[in-house]
Every structure is written in structure tokens, then in C-alpha cells.
Amino acid sequence: MSKSSRRSFIKKNLLSGLFLTSAAPLLSAENALRSKRDIPSLKPYTSDYNNIDWNNVREQFLFAKDYHYLNTGSLGPSPRIVLDTVYETMERLETSTSHGRHEIDETHEKAAKFLNVTADEIAFTRNATEGLNIAARSLRLKPGDEIIISTHEHVGGASPWMALAKDFGAVVKLVDLDFNGEDNLQIIKDAITPKTKVVAFSHITCTTGMKLPAKDIVQLCRSKGIYSCIDGAQSLGMFPIDLRDINPDFYASSGHKWLFGPKGTGVLFINKNIIEHIDPVFAGAYTDSKFDLNTLTMDYRHSAQREEYGTRNTPITLGIGSAIDFINTIGIENVAKRGRELVTHFRKGIANTPEIEILTPESERYSASMLTIRIKGKDNLKLNPILNKEKKLRMRGIYENNINGIRISFAIFNSFQEVDVLVNSLKEIVKK
Ligand SMILES: Cc1ncc(COP(=O)(O)O)c(C=O)c1O
Structure with missing residues (x-):
């Protein structure tokens, strides 16, 4: 599609969004659902549930009206506002020949607020799998160190740990979860040994959508000096998450499922309490707090953002921010x-x-x-x-x-x- 026809496509769709929406507005931020240009200062969590016009919400998505898309757990479609942000940012940055890196900070803040943590605990990744790999590799596990995972993990949640077994001789222990949910804390507790270094589990399993008692599991781990890593691919954007309250060491998620963000995005939380005790997986520009090539000096930043080494994709990262705005407009x-x-x-x-x-x-x-x-x-x-x-x-x-x-x-x-x-x-x- 040429630039001008794409522009008119976007315009046409924005307009249809404007005129097809039904009368009842989504309260104060109704325009936020239409175009980035119209976003007023958003008031998260203010929408009264009974006043939400769900047809109006549906109209923000581009897929066919008669297609019953019940697969957000695999891939969340993005609403118009998110696409608009990506397209516009890409064009704007190309026009100014800038990578726009500094603009990402606003999105760190948004994601941090959404999860009730601080911005320096958030890094953007390409997907949940990448975040989980960063968590796994940053721990520098040794031969014989045990990792507990469950038989309900997604391949992206299991392979980072299985790879540690292959590469470093760590031992992965599988637990079979209780489909009723009730016994899962106990099942994990029973699998812990003095050699256990990590418990890695899904917040919501990809298999049956079962929710694990994340806070209880994290507390159990902390009481025994074990790292906790939550695979949040299926939970981010599905319901409110207070990571300060749950307090895991790591939480890694996709931006492209329940958050409805651009494809190829992920959010990684690294608890500030552990950042000094673990090593970055990769190092590059933005990993360091001090860098001097001549004296070969390099100190690491005490921030999850040290994992955002090198040049980044600013348009899709701002798209995550836009997706968070979109959800906040409705209220998580x-x-x-x-x-x-x-x-x-x-x-x-x-x-x-x-x-x-x-x-x-x-x-x-x-x-x-x-x-x-x-x-x-x-x-x-x-x-x-x-x-x-x-x-x-x-x-x-x-x-x-x-x-x-x-x-x-x-x-x-x-x-x-x-x-x-x-x-x-x-x-x-x-x-x-
Ligand atoms: C629980 C879980 N973990 C990880 C993944 C992988 O996500 P991504 O493709 O964002 O790496 C998925 C994808 O469905 C998942 O359901």
C-alpha cells in the first residue's frame, strides 16, 4: 500500500470510528479510543461499568464484525489507537531521522504505574519468552541447582529453564498441577529441596486458564531464599495486577495478548531488591552507568532497563503505552x-x-x-x-x-x- 493510500486508509477508519460509534460515550475519555491526537489526560479506573458501551469498544478493533475472535490468549488484536500510535511514531521519527529512544521513558512510567512498581524495574522486550530468558540467564545457575516448573507451562515458559539444564547442568523438576487450583501451593512446596534455586510458574496457565496463587508462591519462595519468576503472558491486561504486593523477583509478559499491544512486544519486571545481585544477560549501550573504553571500566546500571541494550523499536514501544492508555480508559x-x-x-x-x-x-x-x-x-x-x-x-x-x-x-x-x-x-x- 502506498503512503498516501495508507494515510487515507487510516483516515477512513478513524472517521468510521468516529461516526459509527453509538451514542453512549465511554465517559470522560471517549475520544481516547479514536485517535492519539485526541487523547485528553486519561483518568484511569473512573469508568462506571454500567455506562460502558461495549459496542463502542468493539468498534475500535479492525477485524471483521462477524468473526468471533475468542483467541486473545494466543494473540490480542490491537485497537485503532495503538496502530495509530505506531504508524504516526514511525513516520515522525523517520521524518526527523531520530531513534526516539528518550521517548520510551514515558512508557516505562506507564507500565510501572499499571503494575504498581517503579519505572526502573521495567524493561521492554520482544515477547514474554525473551523476558523469561533474561530472567533465567541472569541468575547464573550452576550444575545441580534445581528449578521447579509445572507440566502446564507454555513452551516459551519452559524452554528458558530447560536450556539452563542443557547448557549449565541445572536440574529442572516438573510438578503436575491440580486442575482445581486448590492444591497448587502445596504441590510446589512439596517439590522444594535444599537445592531449589528458582520456582518459575505461570500466573494464568496457557493450558486451562487456571490462576495460580502467585502471592503465596512468591512468599513461600522468599521464606526459603528461592528466586520466583512469574510467566505473566496470560495475565497482563486480563485483570488488575499489583506487582509490589505480589513482589516476585521477575515477572515477564507479552504486550501482544491481553494488553492488545503491538506484535513483538513484551514487558519484563525485575525487582529492584535483586538487581544488584544479578548480572545483565547482554551488555551494550544503556547497560552501563559508567563506561570507559580506554581504562576498560564498565559499571552496570541498577535498573531493569540495562536489558534494553542498543537501538530499540520506539514506535512499537510507544504502542505498548498506547495500549495501556486504552485499557485504563475502560478501567482494568x-x-x-x-x-x-x-x-x-x-x-x-x-x-x-x-x-x-x-x-x-x-x-x-x-x-x-x-x-x-x-x-x-x-x-x-x-x-x-x-x-x-x-x-x-x-x-x-x-x-x-x-x-x-x-x-x-x-x-x-x-x-x-x-x-x-x-x-x-x-x-x-x-x-x-
Ligand atoms: C503462558 C505463556 N507463556 C509464554 C508464552 C509465549 O509468549 P510470547 O510469544 O510473547 O513469547 C505464551 C504464549 O501463548 C503463554 O501462553
């Missing part, structure tokens, strides 16, 4: 509440269909906006693409841990009507 509590309401609607819809098992715990303590089902006696991994093709229902097959399930993500652009389409389609399949 409201986002979480909407997810739960959609989940509840779905659970009610299939309540009298015993052929469909729900593999995810129901209580809010152990789950949030994503769940996994299994239609008994069927190959669910084969059914999933059929639902996509025939009913335009996009979900994720769960092959991990031999679960043979279908994972459903309930995001802010999904509606109760879409959930009904899903319920009816599943009931049709069950009858076949």
Missing part, C-alpha cells in the same frame, strides 16, 4: 469484570450439556477470563479448526499435557451474542 477492573461476565454467561449456557467438560476452576481465586473445555469422546483438536471454518469461531486447541481441549478467551470486544453462537455451535456438535 472493568475489563476483568467483563471477562468474568462472559465466562459466567458461557458456563450457564452449557450447564445442561454434560458432554462438555470444563477443565478450568470456576472460582475467581483460581481463574479469570479464559477457560478450556473438552467435548467428551471427541478429538477436540480436530473439532477446533472445524468450528473456525464453519462457524467463524476462532479458539485455540490445547494439545499440551495431552489435554485434548479447546481454550476460549473472553476479551473486551466479545459480546454475549457471540457467546450464544459458541454455545449453540457446541451443542450442535455434541448432538452429531
Whole structure:
């Protein structure tokens, strides 16, 4: 697409966003959902849930209106405002031939505020996997050091630790989680030995959307001098997260799932209490607090941002900031509440269909906006693409841990009507 036709494409879509939106505004920051240029000073957490116009929220996303996208756990679509930020920043920086590095600091602040930590504890990465690798490699584990992970980890959450076993002789110990959620703290506790150096776990599992008791696990680790690393790929943007309260050593997430940020973005938190005791994985410009080539002197910055060595992709990083603004405009509590309401609607819809098992715990303590089902006696991994093709229902097959399930993500652009389409389609399949 040429520059001018892309401009008119953006303009056209911005305008359709302006004119197609229905009357009820998203309170004070309604314009923030339309164009970066219109963002007033945002008032996070001020939206009254009952006044939110969810159709208006849906209209911010570009994918087809009749496509039932229930796969945010794999990839979150970005709203118009995020794309707008990326396009505009890219053009602006190209016009001024600048890398715009200093502009990223504003996004560090936004991400830090979103997670209730400080900006020097936040580094931007390319994805959750990269953040988890940085965490794993910065600990300099030795042969025989034990790492506890679970059988429910995503390949991106498990491989950084498995690679430490291959490369340095560390020992990975697998624990099998309790699908009901309740026993997971105890399961991890039982696996700890005097050699345990790290517990690495998913905040929300990619397999069944189960929530782990993150704060309790972190406290357990700290009481035993063990590092804690949370894989937050499925939790950032799904519900409010107070990392100061949970207080892990590391939390790594994707920007391109529940946060709806640009693709190829990630957020890494490194607790300021450990930064002095670990080493950067890579070193380069911005890693150092002092650098003198002639005397070969180099001191490291005591900031997570030392992991942002070298030239960075400013447009997509500002896009993360824009995604956080977008969520704050709606209010993260409201986002979480909407997810739960959609989940509840779905659970009610299939309540009298015993052929469909729900593999995810129901209580809010152990789950949030994503769940996994299994239609008994069927190959669910084969059914999933059929639902996509025939009913335009996009979900994720769960092959991990031999679960043979279908994972459903309930995001802010999904509606109760879409959930009904899903319920009816599943009931049709069950009858076949
Ligand atoms: C729990 C979990 N960890 C890690 C990842 C990998 O994320 P990324 O592609 O951002 O590295 C995923 C992706 O689905 C995931 O669900």
C-alpha cells in the first residue's frame, strides 16, 4: 500500500470510528479510543461499568464484525489507537531521522504505574519468552541447582529453564498441577529441596486458564531464599495486577495478548531488591552507568532497563503505552469484570450439556477470563479448526499435557451474542 493510500486508509477508519460509534460515550475519555491526537489526560479506573458501551469498544478493533475472535490468549488484536500510535511514531521519527529512544521513558512510567512498581524495574522486550530468558540467564545457575516448573507451562515458559539444564547442568523438576487450583501451593512446596534455586510458574496457565496463587508462591519462595519468576503472558491486561504486593523477583509478559499491544512486544519486571545481585544477560549501550573504553571500566546500571541494550523499536514501544492508555480508559477492573461476565454467561449456557467438560476452576481465586473445555469422546483438536471454518469461531486447541481441549478467551470486544453462537455451535456438535 502506498503512503498516501495508507494515510487515507487510516483516515477512513478513524472517521468510521468516529461516526459509527453509538451514542453512549465511554465517559470522560471517549475520544481516547479514536485517535492519539485526541487523547485528553486519561483518568484511569473512573469508568462506571454500567455506562460502558461495549459496542463502542468493539468498534475500535479492525477485524471483521462477524468473526468471533475468542483467541486473545494466543494473540490480542490491537485497537485503532495503538496502530495509530505506531504508524504516526514511525513516520515522525523517520521524518526527523531520530531513534526516539528518550521517548520510551514515558512508557516505562506507564507500565510501572499499571503494575504498581517503579519505572526502573521495567524493561521492554520482544515477547514474554525473551523476558523469561533474561530472567533465567541472569541468575547464573550452576550444575545441580534445581528449578521447579509445572507440566502446564507454555513452551516459551519452559524452554528458558530447560536450556539452563542443557547448557549449565541445572536440574529442572516438573510438578503436575491440580486442575482445581486448590492444591497448587502445596504441590510446589512439596517439590522444594535444599537445592531449589528458582520456582518459575505461570500466573494464568496457557493450558486451562487456571490462576495460580502467585502471592503465596512468591512468599513461600522468599521464606526459603528461592528466586520466583512469574510467566505473566496470560495475565497482563486480563485483570488488575499489583506487582509490589505480589513482589516476585521477575515477572515477564507479552504486550501482544491481553494488553492488545503491538506484535513483538513484551514487558519484563525485575525487582529492584535483586538487581544488584544479578548480572545483565547482554551488555551494550544503556547497560552501563559508567563506561570507559580506554581504562576498560564498565559499571552496570541498577535498573531493569540495562536489558534494553542498543537501538530499540520506539514506535512499537510507544504502542505498548498506547495500549495501556486504552485499557485504563475502560478501567482494568472493568475489563476483568467483563471477562468474568462472559465466562459466567458461557458456563450457564452449557450447564445442561454434560458432554462438555470444563477443565478450568470456576472460582475467581483460581481463574479469570479464559477457560478450556473438552467435548467428551471427541478429538477436540480436530473439532477446533472445524468450528473456525464453519462457524467463524476462532479458539485455540490445547494439545499440551495431552489435554485434548479447546481454550476460549473472553476479551473486551466479545459480546454475549457471540457467546450464544459458541454455545449453540457446541451443542450442535455434541448432538452429531
Ligand atoms: C503462558 C505463556 N507463556 C509464554 C508464552 C509465549 O509468549 P510470547 O510469544 O510473547 O513469547 C505464551 C504464549 O501463548 C503463554 O501462553
